[in-house]
Structure formats: structure tokens, C-alpha cells
Amino acid sequence: NAGVMQNPRHLVRRRGQEARLRCSPMKGHSHVYWYRQLPEEGLKFMVYLQKENIIDESGMPKERFSAEFPKEGPSILRIQQVVRGDSAAYFCASSPIHAGLDNYGYTFGSGTRLTVV
Amino acid sequence: QQQVKQSPQSLIVQKGGISIINCAYENTAFDYFPWYQQFPGKGPALLIAIRPDVSEKKEGRFTISFNKSAKQFSLHIMDSQPGDSATYFCAASQGAQKLVFGQGTRLTINP
Numbered sequence: 001n002a003g004v005m006q007n008p009r010h011l012v013r014r015r016g017q018e019a020r021l022r023c024s025p026m027k028g029h030s031h032v033y034w035y036r037q038l039p040e041e042g043l044k045f046m047v048y049l050q051k052e053n054i055i056d057e058s059g060m061p062k063e064r065f066s067a068e069f070p071k072e073g074p075s076i077l078r079i080q081q082v083v084r085g086d087s088a089a090y091f092c093a094s095s096p097i098h099a100g101l102d103n104y105g106y107t108f109g110s111g112t113r114l115t116v117v
Numbered sequence: 118q119q120q121v122k123q124s125p126q127s128l129i130v131q132k133g134g135i136s137i138i139n140c141a142y143e144n145t146a147f148d149y150f151p152w153y154q155q156f157p158g159k160g161p162a163l164l165i166a167i168r169p170d171v172s173e174k175k176e177g178r179f180t181i182s183f184n185k186s187a188k189q190f191s192l193h194i195m196d197s198q199p200g201d202s203a204t205y206f207c208a209a210s211q212g213a214q215k216l217v218f219g220q221g222t223r224l225t226i227n228p
Contacts, residue, residue: 004160033215033216035216035218040221041220041221042123042206042218042219042220042221043161043206043216043218044218045215045216045217048214048215055214056214056215058215059215091160091161093160106151106163106216107163108153108160108161108162109160110158110159110160111159111160
């Protein structure tokens with residue numbers, strides 16, 4: 001039973017390039033969440049998606065960032081024209097439709113560490 | 118109002134001692150309070166969680182104490198071990214849709 005799979009684990013991009021981060025949720029999980037973690041800080045919510053729907057994107061920067069979770073395939077977080085300030089660890093989490101009383105089944109992947117040079 | 122404040126930033130405890138990490142929140146609509154453990158290079162892993170209808174939850178050496186009136190909750194790690202050395206995050210959410218995380222506590226257990 002594979003966990004939440006994120007790839008690549010490490011990504012280096014030059015300023016101005018595009019970064020594409022992929023997340024495959026756990027089997028049976030249809031909800032995906034993206035979080036960003038800056039060095040020495042907690043995780044900050046970015047976006048919550050279900051298949052083919054963006055449910056809450058209140059944490060997404062208004063420009064250059066977009067996310068999708070297509071009917072088939074992984075969820076993608078896309079960052080266009082990256083800048084040095086985008087350097088961070090990006091974590092994806094997934095959860096099932098119906099969460100248990102004590103455990104919402106919210107499981108994180110190991111993250112993608114983006115470095116912009 | 119969406120913030121969760123966590124303290125201390127770093128904590129050093131002797132092996133066998135009790136580690137205590139505290140968090141405070143403002144949003145009274147929060148109804149789910151998990152604690153996550155994160156090792157370097159890894160994603161956060163759920164440690165233990167509590168709902169506001171109970172004041173304490175214990176799982177093994179880990180206990181959450183919850184004070185609804187004070188809007189505070191804390192993690193206690195009993196008999197702390199070197200393997201517990203990690204960064205710990207408290208979090209809160211309403212309906213478990215999106216988590217608001219504290220700033221994290223770097224815990225070091227000295228052998």
C-alpha cells in the first residue's frame with residue numbers, strides 16, 4: 001500500500017524557468033492538498049483539490065502558481081517564471097472522501113525540494 | 118485569527134525526561150487538533166490528534182492535553198528517547214479540510 005508519492009524529490013530551476021511538481025495520492029484517496037514549507041518554518045496551506053475541481057485555493061499566490069488534479073494521473077503544482085523566493089519544500093497530502101472520527105486520514109508525501117538558482 | 122502559535126521554538130530534554138510543547142489558537146471554529154512529527158528530509162507524519170470534546174488523549178508515550186476555554190493545547194512526550202529527536206508541529210483545522218500549522222519545535226533528546 002504505497003503512500004503519497006511525490007516527484008521529483010529535488011528540483012533545481014534557474015530563475016524564469018517553469019517548475020512542475022507531481023503528486024500521486026494514496027490509493028482510495030480523492031482529495032489532494034498542497035503545502036509549502038520555507039526553511040525553519042511551518043507548513044502553509046496552498047490549495048485543496050478533488051478530481052477535476054479546485055475546492056479552495058485561498059493560499060495560492062495570485063500569479064505564476066497553478067494546480068490541477070485531472071481525472072486521470074497525478075495532481076500537478078505548476079510554478080511559472082520561478083524566482084529565488086519560490087525555493088522551498090512543497091508537500092502534498094491526500095485524504096479519503098469519508099474520514100474517520102479520530103483520524104481524517106490526512107497523509108503527507110515526502111515532498112519536493114525546489115531550489116531556484 | 119487563523120494563526121496557531123507554538124512554543125518553544127527549540128527544546129532540549131534529557132533522555133527519560135518529559136518533553137512539553139504548547140500551542141494556542143484564536144479561531145473557535147477549529148474542531149480538529151493534530152500533532153505532526155517531521156524528521157529531516159521527510160514529510161510530516163501524524164502523531165496524535167484530538168477533537169475539542171475531550172480534554173486529554175493518550176497514545177503510548179504521547180499525550181495531548183486540550184483546554185478549550187483557554188484555547189490552548191499541548192503535547193507531552195513521556196520518557197523521551199533520542200529517537201524522538203525531530204521537529205514537532207501542532208496544527209488546527211475546521212472540518213479537516215485545510216490545516217493551519219504552528220511554527221514548529223525542534224526537539225533534541227540528549228542521551
